[in-house]
Amino acid sequence: MTQAKIEFAKRLHDALARTGVAAKPAVIEREFNQRYWGKPVTLHAVRYWLRGESIPTHDKILCLAEWLGVEPSVLRYGEGVVARVRERRKTWDEGVGYQEREIFELFLKLPVPQRKVAREVILALARANAILPMERPG
Numbered sequence: 743m744t745q746a747k748i749e750f751a752k753r754l755h756d757a758l759a760r761t762g763v764a765a766k767p768a769v770i771e772r773e774f775n776q777r778y779w780g781k782p783v784t785l786h787a788v789r790y791w792l793r794g795e796s797i798p799t800h801d802k803i804l805c806l807a808e809w810l811g812v813e814p815s816v817l818r819y820g821e822g823v824v825a826r827v828r829e830r831r832k833t834w835d836e837g838v839g840y841q842e843r844e845i846f847e848l849f850l851k852l853p854v855p856q857r858k859v860a861r862e863v864i865l866a867l868a869r870a871n872a873i874l875p876m877e878r879p880g
Contacts, residue, residue, distance in 0.1 A: 743793075743795055744799065747794045747795060747796060747797055748794035748818075749794075749820060750791070750794065750797045750818065751791065751792055751793060751794035753804075753812075753816070753817055753820060754792065754806070754817065755789055756791070757806075757810040757811075757812045757817060758770070758810065760810070760812075761809075761810050761811060762811070765792060767785050767788040767792060768785060768787045770788045770791075770792070771783060771784070771785050771787075771788045773809065774788070774802075774805065774806065774809065776815070777805055777808070777809050778802065778805045780801060780802075783798075783802065797855075800814075800818075803817055815827075839871050850854050
């Protein structure tokens with residue numbers, strides 16, 4: 743078992759407890775399969791989720807999250823990771839002005855070969871200004 747699987751199982755148990763659903767494989771299997779439009783999950787699969795031996799696929803996490811009233815990303819990765827992503831996004835959003843956004847949008851509209859050239863120019867400027875370390879000779 744990996745730590746990620748164990749932590750997912752804890753978050754699943756917490757979400758079940760908050761919604762008043764018994765953390766019993768048979769209950770979860772029945773309730774989940776009533777909501778899920780794909781191939782039904784087995785009792786064994788649910789048991790593995792609860793014991794931290796496996797993590798459901800993304801489509802199953804979406805169904806679990808909707809059923810249990812939790813954000814899918816929080817259920818899958820935990821609040822800590824989601825909070826760090828939000829904080830990083832906030833820093834990015836606050837640090838980028840209109841002109842930079844306009845340049846990014848134009849960059850994304852360029853054909854791939856021209857994007858590569860623009861990237862090389864930016865990297866060269868960053869190295870020249872000691873923002874990026876110089877490349878070591880191969």
